[in-house]
Amino acid sequence: MKFVDEAFIDIAAGDGGNGCVSFRHEKYKEFGGPNGGDGGRGGHVFAVADPNLNTLVDYRYSRRHEARRGEHGMGSDMFGAAGSDITLKMPVGTILSDAETGEVLYELLQPGEVIMIAKGGDGGFGNMRFKSAINRAPRQKTPGWPGERKNLKLELKVLADVGLLGMPNAGKSTFIAAVSNARPKIADYPFTTLHPNLGVVRVGPEQSFVVADIPGLIEGASEGAGLGHLFLRHLQRTRLLLHVVDLAPFDDAVDPVAQAKAIVGELKKYDAQLHAKPRWLVLNKLDMVPAEERAARVQDFVKRFKWKGPVFEISALTREGCELLIRTIYQHVHAEQKAANAEPVEVDPRFAGDQDQPA
The missing domain is CATH 2.70.210.12 (GTP1/OBG domain)
Structure with missing residues (x-):
């Protein structure tokens, strides 16, 4: 594809x-x-x-x-x-x-x-x-x-700079629609996303990155269960993975920590190199958590998940926390690009200046 x-x-x-x-x-x-x-x-x-x-x-x-x-x-x-x-x-x-x-x-x-x-x-x-x-x-x-x-x-x-991981209904499609030009199908039932959606996130003039919404993974995806296994290969060339977690599932019997651990296990089974890629934790749907309970619920999740990497708290629906997240992503992607293009590029001196910049 x-x-x-x-x-x-x-x-x-x-x-x-x-x-x-x-x-x-x-x-x-x-x-x-x-x-x-x-x-x-x-x-x-x-x-x-x-x-x-x-x-x-x-x-x-x-x-x-x-x-x-x-x-x-x-x-x-x-x-x-x-x-x-x-x-x-x-x-x-x-x-x-x-x-x-x-x-x-x-x-x-x-x-x-x-x-x-x-x-x-x-x-x-x-x-x-x-x-x-x-x-x-x-x-x-x-x-x-x-x-x-x-x-x-x-x-x-293009190849996606950022890939979204998560269970079905974690809010990945809502997030990519909120921050980019992509308009994926969004509904409240599992497997709404049947094909990868690619969105270009514009941070500023000449500042952008590409994010891919991959169909949700379920336990057993590495062996062929669900849809996500068909598209895991598209994440192999990304620079960063965002693990999107539904912090307020509709079913009280569902444990977000258990779901998150299942995703990490499927990544590891599918490809150890993919599992080793930089991965950030994005706790979504905070708008559905009472304000006085948010800090305690986030702290409880991070502690039980034993997560020591970057954590971002957002609501893709209301865009709360999304601006900080996309600017931090751009800084990371831009730094990766500069490292990859460390070798000097010979450019005709006539074109070294900014004679005409797309606005």
Whole structure:
């Protein structure tokens, strides 16, 4: 199963500046000749593969990207200045295709790779270009050529940075719907989630991560019981696992600690490396626990579960505690990415600055 992140953008390179018709007017030179300069070229649009990005979410908020046009030519042999280029940062692995025909145009395969995706128009000719022995005073000029305009579809096959673990009805689908753009089916019966749901969580401009909601695990999943075993392999390449626990089950006979231990046991049976991944405990549905009982119930769970790692108390339904959790997740994922991309990446110095940032 492939997870794909998509976005559509319109790009426009700058038009070229127009040429100029002008003649020298100097003292004692009645017929000074033509001196109209050419127009400047329009700005190009470049795409650069940024290893620090892993989603296309920013391009859903900023669809139009347009470079500046070139300046017009002027008299006294002055050529117009070229329009400034813009650079769009995209994750490594982004595929750019024509939005109408579906034809693949470009692929960003290497960190730091730079591709011109729209060429600026050339500047028009001033009248000094048309001077000849038989045309001493030309009045011809040409307009600037238009820049390329394209409607592009961006595609990125993504791997989840964060995977959600938990029993059916633990609130995983509600959590991913609360913090991301995913809209999974949510109901109050087991196995509502039949397929993995992928959500992109936007923390800020150029700050995002991908979270996967895996169908709930039950005891015996590693041997094929339930649905979760079909998708455990998708968690093997995540950077972090969130173990979501229903702290207020409808059935009083259900022990959240026993359920949590069953999940950990299934992970260990399925794959020891998956069991060893960083895992945080997320105690959900606090809105269903009386405020005066919350601290005692959380403390009792942590003590009986013998948990010594990070603990987060949230209510996915009311979003209480979710903001702190997603910001902490982003810091962890970003630190992991920086460690993975520790080797220096050679980037063309023209594109080192932030000329154009998707907002």
